[in-house]
Amino acid sequence: MTKRPVRFYQVGSFAVGNRLLSDEERTVQSDPDRTNSIDSGHRACQGCGEALGARYALDAAMRATNNQLVAVNATGCLEVFSTPYPETSWRIPWLHSLFGNAPAVATGVAAALRVKGQSEVRVVSQGGDGGTVDIGFGCLSGMFERNDDVLYICYDNEGYMNTGVQRSGATPPAARTATTDVVGPQPGNTFGQGKDLPRIAMAHDVAYVATATVADLHDLEAKVERAMAFRGARYLHVLVPCPLGWGSAANETIHVARLAKETGMFPVFEAEYGVVTSVSKIRHQTPVEEYLKLQKRFAHLFGKNPRPEIVAHLQELANRNIARYGLIDREETPAARHASTSEEPA
Amino acid sequence: MNQRPFAITLDVGSSRSNHTGSWRVERPNYVNRLPPCNNACPAGENIQGWLYEAESGDYEAAWRTLVEENPFPAIMGRICFHPCESACNRVQVDEAVGINAVERFLGDYALEHGLRLPDAGPATGKRVLVVGAGPAGLSAAYHLRRQGHHVRLVDSSAQLGGMMRYGIPAYRLPRAVLDAEIQRVIDMGVEVMLNHNVDDIEIERESGRFDAIFLAVGAQLGKRVNIPAGDSARILDAVSFLHEVADENPPLLGRRVVIYGGGDTAMDAARTARRLGATEAVVVYRRNQEKMPAHVEEYEQALGEGVTMRWLSTINKVDADKIVIEKMRLNAEGFPEATGEYEELGTDAVVLALGQDTDLSLLARASDIEVNDGSVQVAENLMTNGRGIFAGGDAVPAERTATVAVGHGKKAARGIDAYVRGATPEPVAKHALAEFATLNTWYYSDAERTQRPELEKVRRQDNFEEVVLGLTERNALFEARRCMSCGNCFECDNCFGVCPDNAVLKFSDGTYEFNLDYCKGCGICAHECPCGAIEMVPERI
Ligand SMILES: Cc1ncc(C[n+]2csc(CCOP(=O)(O)OP(=O)(O)O)c2C)c(N)n1
Ligand code: SF4
Ligand SMILES: [Mg+2]
Numbered sequence: 001m002t003k004r005p006v007r008f009y010q011v012g013s014f015a016v017g018n019r020l021l022s023d024e025e026r027t028v029q030s031d032p033d034r035t036n037s038i039d040s041g042h043r044a045c046q047g048c049g050e051a052l053g054a055r056y057a058l059d060a061a062m063r064a065t066n067n068q069l070v071a072v073n074a075t076g077c078l079e080v081f082s083t084p085y086p087e088t089s090w091r092i093p094w095l096h097s098l099f100g101n102a103p104a105v106a107t108g109v110a111a112a113l114r115v116k117g118q119s120e121v122r123v124v125s126q127g128g129d130g131g132t133v134d135i136g137f138g139c140l141s142g143m144f145e146r147n148d149d150v151l152y153i154c155y156d157n158e159g160y161m162n163t164g165v166q167r168s169g170a171t172p173p174a175a176r177t178a179t180t181d182v183v184g185p186q187p188g189n190t191f192g193q194g195k196d197l198p199r200i201a202m203a204h205d206v207a208y209v210a211t212a213t214v215a216d217l218h219d220l221e222a223k224v225e226r227a228m229a230f231r232g233a234r235y236l237h238v239l240v241p242c243p244l245g246w247g248s249a250a251n252e253t254i255h256v257a258r259l260a261k262e263t264g265m266f267p268v269f270e271a272e273y274g275v276v277t278s279v280s281k282i283r284h285q286t287p288v289e290e291y292l293k294l295q296k297r298f299a300h301l302f303g304k305n306p307r308p309e310i311v312a313h314l315q316e317l318a319n320r321n322i323a324r325y326g327l328i329d330r331e332e333t334p335a336a337r338h339a340s341t342s343e344e345p346a
Numbered sequence: 347m348n349q350r351p352f353a354i355t356l357d358v359g360s361s362r363s364n365h366t367g368s369w370r371v372e373r374p375n376y377v378n379r380l381p382p383c384n385n386a387c388p389a390g391e392n393i394q395g396w397l398y399e400a401e402s403g404d405y406e407a408a409w410r411t412l413v414e415e416n417p418f419p420a421i422m423g424r425i426c427f428h429p430c431e432s433a434c435n436r437v438q439v440d441e442a443v444g445i446n447a448v449e450r451f452l453g454d455y456a457l458e459h460g461l462r463l464p465d466a467g468p469a470t471g472k473r474v475l476v477v478g479a480g481p482a483g484l485s486a487a488y489h490l491r492r493q494g495h496h497v498r499l500v501d502s503s504a505q506l507g508g509m510m511r512y513g514i515p516a517y518r519l520p521r522a523v524l525d526a527e528i529q530r531v532i533d534m535g536v537e538v539m540l541n542h543n544v545d546d547i548e549i550e551r552e553s554g555r556f557d558a559i560f561l562a563v564g565a566q567l568g569k570r571v572n573i574p575a576g577d578s579a580r581i582l583d584a585v586s587f588l589h590e591v592a593d594e595n596p597p598l599l600g601r602r603v604v605i606y607g608g609g610d611t612a613m614d615a616a617r618t619a620r621r622l623g624a625t626e627a628v629v630v631y632r633r634n635q636e637k638m639p640a641h642v643e644e645y646e647q648a649l650g651e652g653v654t655m656r657w658l659s660t661i662n663k664v665d666a667d668k669i670v671i672e673k674m675r676l677n678a679e680g681f682p683e684a685t686g687e688y689e690e691l692g693t694d695a696v697v698l699a700l701g702q703d704t705d706l707s708l709l710a711r712a713s714d715i716e717v718n719d720g721s722v723q724v725a726e727n728l729m730t731n732g733r734g735i736f737a738g739g740d741a742v743p744a745e746r747t748a749t750v751a752v753g754h755g756k757k758a759a760r761g762i763d764a765y766v767r768g769a770t771p772e773p774v775a776k777h778a779l780a781e782f783a784t785l786n787t788w789y790y791s792d793a794e795r796t797q798r799p800e801l802e803k804v805r806r807q808d809n810f811e812e813v814v815l816g817l818t819e820r821n822a823l824f825e826a827r828r829c830m831s832c833g834n835c836f837e838c839d840n841c842f843g844v845c846p847d848n849a850v851l852k853f854s855d856g857t858y859e860f861n862l863d864y865c866k867g868c869g870i871c872a873h874e875c876p877c878g879a880i881e882m883v884p885e886r887i
Contacts, residue, residue, distance in 0.1 A: 020401070088358060
């Protein structure tokens with residue numbers, strides 16, 4: 001992992017920047033001359049996690065490739081809010097085709113670049129969770145199998161947001177969407193269904209698979225940089241809260257993403273050639289309620305007719321993630337964990 | 347002929363033509379809030395400000411920011427009871443920032459590097475008399491000199507420093523440090539008159555043609571109580587006892603010493619007695635540990651040095667080689683009441699540390715000055731009812747600490763400056779408090795406080811060497827970096843990074859600005875600002 005050890009400052013390694021860090025130690029996002037791959041004036045909702053996640057990831061990819069980058073985009077919010085013809089927010093070479101074929105288009109772009117001998121130009125393909133885990137899944141799996149030289153980035157907002165918040169294969173159990181109403185004994189999305197795409201990607205034994213959230217910029221940037229160090233098919237799955245579809249406050253987008261990780265609901269890890277190589281430990285373990293309560297899509301679990309058994313079920317899923325990825329070191333104290341990544345006085 | 351590529355009918359435009367700022371119902375605003383440490387500092391120091399400088403390793407800049415308000419960092423870093431640390435927001439994360447230790451480090455750094463205080467201001471021709479060369483008087487002299495007034499500083503003692511010299515023992519405040527920091531103020535051009543008793547303030551004013559006076563005479567008289575005592579009973583008061591020790595003329599106490607009282611002076615007297623060779627130093631106090639006014643650090647240091655405590659006890663009689671103690675109990679209101687149970691305690695001397703009074707005989711002719719309960723009454727700007735006469739420090743009703751006195755000196759100087767210029771003092775505007783709830787502490791690393799080393803106990807017993815030692819540069823820097831910069835931007839770039847609309851502009855001088863053409867008002871920047879330096883305000887629609 002290429003994460004740089006950050007020295008202890010007022011905010012340690014968690015904030016975007018620090019006036020006392022050298023330029024090399026700073027995040028891409030703290031650079032006043034960052035690419036801003038996606039420009040101001042886009043039509044994403046207030047507090048959109050996807051707009052933020054896309055800028056974080058692509059700006060980092062631009063730095064990692066020395067600005068030699070092409071992006072291919074599936075249909076979805078990201079495409080629609082950025083590019084209402086003839087205007088666009090993209091400040092990088094960018095192609096759009098269809099909802100379901102972005103990985104295949106990216107394969108073609110990579111092949112064309114190879115034929116032209118322009119192997120220094122790298123390809124990123126991106127889409128929402130619907131475009132990735134559902135309709136584009138066949139193309140993506142093929143891209144993995146062929147090991148095409150593409151980094152695929154999924155911006156997971158856990159639903160088909162662009163068309164009005166329908167359920168996708170990445171929607172969590174119990175969540176309300178336009179197609180999973182809160183009726184019957186199991187209100188909201190069904191337990192036991194859906195797809196865990198990072199693990200499916202790992203099963204393809206591709207060079208690099210990682211998850212990230214918009215709440216940890218340092219981690220996300222390090223993963224993009226790491227991904228770009230490999231050739232062949234790679235997969236990055238970024239959790240991007242959607243204030244509109246989740247019913248969360250616009251100003252809490254990052255906070256909600258942070259809680260997804262701190263509760264264990266969304267495990268953050270990376271894997272190489274099918275083997276997990278590192279995980280982002282939980283720093284302040286939080287019960288899932290704290291995460292769920294901030295989102296109206298889970299409102300039916302609380303309030304007048306609370307459903308503690310459903311909350312408990314979700315907590316079990318979080319616990320399973322914690323156990324599966326080892327998200328908590330039982331024997332280590334938080335201070336000891338911190339000491340391993342920072343400079344402490346003797 | 348069509349110049350466009352196949353199937354393209356319109357030129358590509360940028361989304362920047364779409365001013366999404368029009369969606370906004372709230373706008374972000376950068377603010378400065380008052381950090382709780384600054385708010386709690388009796389000397390009004392900009393603690394967050396100097397920690398910010400220290401964080402970058404620019405100790406001189408940090409020291410300069412500090413001495414804007416208080417010219418005695420090396421002294422304060424040793425004797426201040428640091429209410430800032432009790433108020434520090436970091437208490438709610440792990441432990442308070444070691445503000446006092448960093449202050450001392452900066453003070454020592456400045457002494458070591460010979461840093462000089464700012465120059466005196468251009469002469470105004472106004473003359474100010476400062477009576478009393480303790481922390482209040484010296485602080486006033488410093489600020490008055492910066493304002494350009496002539497200052498005559500008079501004191502009845504042989505040396506400068508007041509209670510910092512004659513009340514605080516050298517193991518807490520080494521004399522070299524005290525002398526050096528005082529000298530720096532005197533070097534700004536203060537006229538000093540020592541061994542000078544002011545008998546009548548009006549005569550003093552007329553003969554010196556002073557435009558204003560600052561009374562900082564302190565509370566130098568030890569309170570006495572009537573305890574039946576045998577002829578050869580040895581009873582001293584703590585103030586004179588400590589004064590004589592400071593003059594290097596310590597009185598003979600004997601082996602067993604009883605100290606009567608429960609404040610910091612009692613602890614100082616007890617610890618001093620141990621150093622002068624007393625094998626037993628017993629503090630007798632009529633209430634219990636919880637009600638004791640002494641600061642807990644002082645108390646714990648005393649215990650560590652072998653001082654013992656007799657709680658809930660009063661002294662009823664003193665004889666040559668023993669005292670009689672009556673046991674007390676606390677009633678429902680927490681007041682001690684007698685139990686009628688007595689006990690004898692062998693002792694060679696009793697030191698009374700029961701509080702201090704102010705000697706106000708110099709005000710005999712200044713009849714318009716109001717004195718209440720032994721304290722001079724003052725207005726908000728520290729002016730008394732007497733024309734051009736201000737008062738501060740232990741002589742006025744307030745908490746009696748050196749830091750409060752330093753704050754009074756500054757405030758009085760401001761009041762005097764306005765008075766001699768015939769202006770009304772401008773009220774100092776205060777920002778809203780940077781409450782813990784305004785912070786996002788996720789961003790601060792877990793970092794426990796660095797403790798200050800202490801002189802080993804065996805090495806304290808027979809000397810006045812300094813007990814609490816300083817931080818190394820490395821530790822001081824670490825400690826400064828634990829500050830969360832409550833309510834004031836410290837350039838962490840979070841707002842610049844987290845805006846989904848790239849509506850925060852970052853400039854090379856470390857400042858930021860909102861680009862309201864594109865800010866949709868989502869408020870993520872305010873939520874993710876670690877130190878609470880952004881507020882959201884409703885947009886007028
Ligand atoms: C073949 C096809 N079916 C349906 C659509 C309509 N459609 C456009 S975007 C979208 C949902 C996108 O969801 P997701 O991929 O999760 O992206 P998000 O908008 O949530 O970012 C749908 C159903 C389409 N464009 N093409
Ligand atoms: S964290 Fe820093 S600014 Fe906040 S109260 Fe403590 S010392 Fe003051
Ligand atoms: Mg989606």
